[in-house]
Amino acid sequence: MSGASATATGQSLDAQAGPPVQALEVNKWVVACTVMFGAFMAVMDISVVNVAMPHMMGTFSQDLSSITWVATAYSIAEITMITMAGWFSALIGRKRLYLWSFALFTLGSVLCGTAVSFPQMLAYRVLQGIGGGSLIPVSQAILRESFPKEEQGMAMAIFGMGVVLAPAMGPIVGGWLTDFYGWPWIFFINVPVSIIGMFMVGAFVHDPQYLRRGVRKIDRLGIILLATALTSMQIVLERGQRENWFESRMIISGTIICAAALIGIIYWELRNPEPVINLRILKNTHLSLGCAIGLIFGVALFGTTFILPQFTQELLGYPAFNSGLVLAPRAFMLLLFMPIVGRLYNHIDARILALTGVGITFWAYYALSGLSIEAGFWNLVPMLLIMGIGMPFVFVTISTLSLASVPRPDMTDAASMYTLARRVGGNIGYAVAATMVARGQQIHRSVLVDHINPFNPAYTEYSRTVAGALGRLGLNAQAMQHAIQYLSDRIVNIQATMLAYNDVSWFFGLLFLGTIPLVLMLPGKSRLK
Numbered sequence: 001m002s003g004a005s006a007t008a009t010g011q012s013l014d015a016q017a018g019p020p021v022q023a024l025e026v027n028k029w030v031v032a033c034t035v036m037f038g039a040f041m042a043v044m045d046i047s048v049v050n051v052a053m054p055h056m057m058g059t060f061s062q063d064l065s066s067i068t069w070v071a072t073a074y075s076i077a078e079i080t081m082i083t084m085a086g087w088f089s090a091l092i093g094r095k096r097l098y099l100w101s102f103a104l105f106t107l108g109s110v111l112c113g114t115a116v117s118f119p120q121m122l123a124y125r126v127l128q129g130i131g132g133g134s135l136i137p138v139s140q141a142i143l144r145e146s147f148p149k150e151e152q153g154m155a156m157a158i159f160g161m162g163v164v165l166a167p168a169m170g171p172i173v174g175g176w177l178t179d180f181y182g183w184p185w186i187f188f189i190n191v192p193v194s195i196i197g198m199f200m201v202g203a204f205v206h207d208p209q210y211l212r213r214g215v216r217k218i219d220r221l222g223i224i225l226l227a228t229a230l231t232s233m234q235i236v237l238e239r240g241q242r243e244n245w246f247e248s249r250m251i252i253s254g255t256i257i258c259a260a261a262l263i264g265i266i267y268w269e270l271r272n273p274e275p276v277i278n279l280r281i282l283k284n285t286h287l288s289l290g291c292a293i294g295l296i297f298g299v300a301l302f303g304t305t306f307i308l309p310q311f312t313q314e315l316l317g318y319p320a321f322n323s324g325l326v327l328a329p330r331a332f333m334l335l336l337f338m339p340i341v342g343r344l345y346n347h348i349d350a351r352i353l354a355l356t357g358v359g360i361t362f363w364a365y366y367a368l369s370g371l372s373i374e375a376g377f378w379n380l381v382p383m384l385l386i387m388g389i390g391m392p393f394v395f396v397t398i399s400t401l402s403l404a405s406v407p408r409p410d411m412t413d414a415a416s417m418y419t420l421a422r423r424v425g426g427n428i429g430y431a432v433a434a435t436m437v438a439r440g441q442q443i444h445r446s447v448l449v450d451h452i453n454p455f456n457p458a459y460t461e462y463s464r465t466v467a468g469a470l471g472r473l474g475l476n477a478q479a480m481q482h483a484i485q486y487l488s489d490r491i492v493n494i495q496a497t498m499l500a501y502n503d504v505s506w507f508f509g510l511l512f513l514g515t516i517p518l519v520l521m522l523p524g525k526s527r528l529k
Contacts, residue, residue, distance in 0.1 A: 031146045032158045034204045037197030038102055039139035040162040041190055042132030045074065045109075046426070047170030047305050051323060052183040059183070060118040072238040073122045074129040075427060080230050081133025083420050084223070086413035087276045088134060094412060095207050098138050099198060104131030106194040113187035128187075136163060137415035142205060144403055144411055153345025156399040157338040157392070164395055165334050167305045167426075172328055175309075175321035208408070222269055222276035229261035233424075237431040241438055278413040281406070287414055289522055290402025291421035293354075293515050297394060298425025300361070300508040303433040304387075308380075310437075311501050315373060315494065322377075329381045333388025341396040350397050354519045357393025358512050364390060365509030369502045373494055394515075401522050433504050440500025441493070448492045459488070 049056075049071055057067045081088075081101070088097050108128025115121040140159050147155035177185040236254040243251050269275035282288050309323040318326070344353060364387035371379065399418070406414040452459055466484050 028146045028151075030200075030204050032143055032155070034197070034200040035098075035139040035142045036158065036162040037193060037200065038098065038105075038132075038135035039159065040166050041193055041197070042078070042105065042135040043163045043166035044170045044173070045128065045132060045190070046071070046078070047167045047302070048174040048186050049074075050306065051171050051175040051309055051321075052178040052186055055178055055183045056121075060121065062118055066118070068238065068242075069122055070125055072234060073125040074132075075238070075423075076231050076234045077126045077129025078133040079234065079420065079423050079427075080227055081130055082137055082416055082423060083226060083230065083277050085134040085137045085416045086278055086410075087219070089138065089412050093207055094138060094141075095201070095205050097134055098201055098205065101131045101134040101138075102194055102198045102201065104128075105135065106191055106198070107131070109187045109190035109194065113184035137419040138412060140399075140403075140415040140419065141412040144415070145208060145408055150346060152404065153396060153400050154339065154342035157342025157345075157396045160392060160395045160399065161335060161338045163422075164301065164338070164391065165331055167302060169327075169331055171305065171309045171323065172321075172325055172331070175319070175323060175325065179319060179321040217274055219269075219272055219274060219276040222265060222272060225261050225265040225268060226277055229258055229265055232258035232261065234427060237427045240431055241435045245435075277416075278410070281410055281413050281417060284406060284414070286405050286522065287402050287417065289518050290398050291418055293394070293398050293518050294402070294418055294422040295425035295428075296511050296515050297391075297398070298422040299429035299432065300365075300511055301391065301429070302426030303429025303504070303508055306430050307433045307437070307501065307504055315497060315501070316376070326377065326380055327384065330384040330388040330391075333385050334392060337389055337392040338396060341392045345397060345400060350401050351519055351522055353393050354397040354522070355516065357390045357395075357397070358515055358519065360390030361387055361394065361512050362390075362509045365505050365512065368505035369509065371498065371502060371505075373498050394512075398519075398522075429508075432507070436504045436507060437497070437500045440503045441496045444496035444499040445492055448496055452488055452492065462488075 053067050053070065056070060057063065060067070085097070091097075092100070105128055108124050108131055111124040112121060112128060115124055139162070140156075143155045143159050144152065173189070174186045177183075177189060232254045236251055236258060239254075240251055245251055246255075265277070266279060269277055269279050282291070305327065308326055312318040312323040312326050341353065341357075364383050367383040367386070368380075402418050403411065403414050454460060463484055466487060467480055
């Protein structure tokens, strides 16, 4: 079936399906609350382990490079299932997919908390990721179908309260549980929430009649190419900086495999009448633009979620819980402004809303790029409050516009593509942040070291002050000289690291400004009615 005929068929089914409600009449707010259980838990488990990794290193006797596979394993499995959610919903039914995914996610959570070896932990995280991946796009598709057109902005606001708030809450919840109860509880805490969610899905969520059902032939080659492309891409992004990027044969090989698999899957899936990933849906211009903006949004959101706890632990010496708590102001404002923007969407041109969010978010990143090592929690709060105000204007608006013109039979496929773009952006954000900090430390250190010489009046004065303090402690001249050199080197390293973190904030801010041309290409809300 061609893309045009598929669209025509979808529009015909859309017209026959009637109002956007569930097969059985269920209150839309009950449905919204129900599906957000799964999406919130699946997204939070991406970031919840970050602050617990130092503790896992001791449990499993692994170094930092190895323990990060705990996050990588989950991401690889999750991102693969996100992409295949539309195909699986046709294969077994959307409600059944949601329940099975929820059950698998819960089982994986229990097993992760009981893991006694590192290979066990990786296997269980893969299981958990397979379960969690489908929950995110399916939740978004169900929400879109449960709310009428005039309330689509509010539907995406509710979705955003889950998937945007979850990464911010992950380090907070993870840090608190790790500090007070131990790292296994970051997984055990999923169980009661997931059980409640499964019962609610079973009672209140139903598959509408217009959903595509049944698959005549399983696209085995497509599944293999998709898994190969996403796995190799994830490994390259996660391991690139640790392996010194393209100086490593592993990274070069992974990049070649990823590129070949991506080319192969594009060629194969566009020719396949029943593809495992529906690339034809990207002919929808609004969806394609939304995916591009969503990718950039993911880079900045997840990159900041990764970099801020690292900054507070490395430079400010915060424990795990306090480093996660730094993100609380942003989480609070996200929670507050998501429904506000959802209401504004019905009254203000969508492009104006999105551009407002871009400007506010850039302001926050610009302020973050000017921090010093004297910064404390209350120096970060105003900037994160501003960021929490700006991001909902972008997320709610773009999420709503991206899917506004997609026929409802294709909604799960479209939501999968949009979620995939945001998650790939998040993985790129992690890689970019880690690389910029590591490389920036080296660059700034080389510049700062040039100022450590006897011809610099500031360094001369510093040396004299330190020498006086050390002399009062009874150090001899040789020991005093070594101490001055050690302290100077330490200060240079700290300042170089601080400047590197500032560079990351500045880069993320510029990325948001780069979305302006894409936002201007989107239609205003009135043109979608």
